[in-house]
Amino acid sequence: MKWRGTRESDNVEDRRSVSGGKVAVGGGIIGIIILLLNVFGGENAQLITPVLEQLQGGQQTQTEAAAPLSKEDExxxxxxxxVLARTEDTWDKIFKEHGMTYKKPKLVLFRGSVQTSCGGATAASGPFYCPADQKVYMDLGFFEELKTKFGAKGGDFAIAYVIAHEIGHHVQTLLGTSAKMHHDQQGKSKAAANKLSVALELQADFYAGVWAHDNQEYIEEGDIDEALSAANAVGDDAIQSKMQGQVVPDSFTHGTSEQRMYWFKKGFKSGDIDQGTTFEEI
Known part of the structure; x- marks a missing residue:
């Protein structure tokens, strides 16, 4: 992705040199479960993580302050x-076209563990958006996990795709989509509620595609393949097949690999937010 020399957002809080606290040591099966439950946009990641961590018992340790940032970290x-600046420009323009004002979110970089307005979370949660403080939280070590555990190609545009997906959840919060989805989930069976969750996640993938459409001048050969590889790697069916040896569609919360790739591609090809009709098609 072409990004050097472009505008950088002032809305990044870099806590990587001060992160610390209780983190899961060595990951373990609970850490993997947390990651699989919440990868790419789980708004409940930060709520589930502390509960599952308690199950690990003695596998917790107190960490010291994180090491200074390396040149690579910088x-x-x-x-x-x-990338965040590019999302700000895109969504500010789209909101203005629809007679609305875009409120820019913050993006927090951390290592190990972090406290949010939605509760505490660790790196095992994967990237997530907290609607209570309207911030995206990311431990960049996740992307190494994405390659080694899930077989994604990696690359900088895979990271850009994840950021754009999480910003998609912010857009859904501003538009009231998330609140409506949570309201509609009330009183429904778990399977029916999960379908609504899938629709929300696929729409965030679609919005990531819309962002990519609007930023084609920065896209290089192979970038879209990196995004699609990431989407494919974290489809519910791909994850369940790899980790459980079986696929249980009623338990899907983020969508299949095919669905995630389809909606990202649809957003990229159309660039039209009005075509993100995932709730009508799920």
Missing amino acids: EMGHFVRA
Whole structure:
């Protein structure tokens, strides 16, 4: 992705040099479960993580303050700021076209563990958006997990796609989509409620595609393949097949690999937010 020399957002809180606290050591099966439950946009990641961590018991340790940032860390921070700036420009323009004002979210970079307005979370949660404080939280170590555990290609545009997906959840919060979805889930069976969750996540994938459509001048050869590889790797069916050896559609919360790739591609091809009709098609 072409990003050097472009505007960088002022809305990044880099806590990587001060992160600490209780974190899961060595991951373990509970850490993997947390990651699989919440990868790419689980708004409940930060609520589920502390509960599951209690099940680990003695596998907790108190960490010291994180090490100073390396040159590579600093470079990645600049990249994240540049991508966030591109999302701000895109959504500010789209909101204005629809007679609305876009409220820019914050993006928090952390290591190990973090406290949010939605509760505490660890790196095992994967990237997530907290609607209570309207911030995206990311431990960039997740992307190594994405390659080694889930077989994604990696690359900088895979990171950009995840950021754009999480910003998609912010857009849903501003538009009232998330609140309506949670309201509609009340009184429904778990399977029916999960379908609504899938629709929300696929719409965030679609919004990530819309963002990519609006930023084609920055996209290089292979970038879209990196995004699709990431989407494919974290489809509910791909994860369940790899980790459980079986697929249980009624338990899906984020959508299949095919669905996630389809909606990202639809957003990328159309660039039209009005075509993100996931709730009508799920």
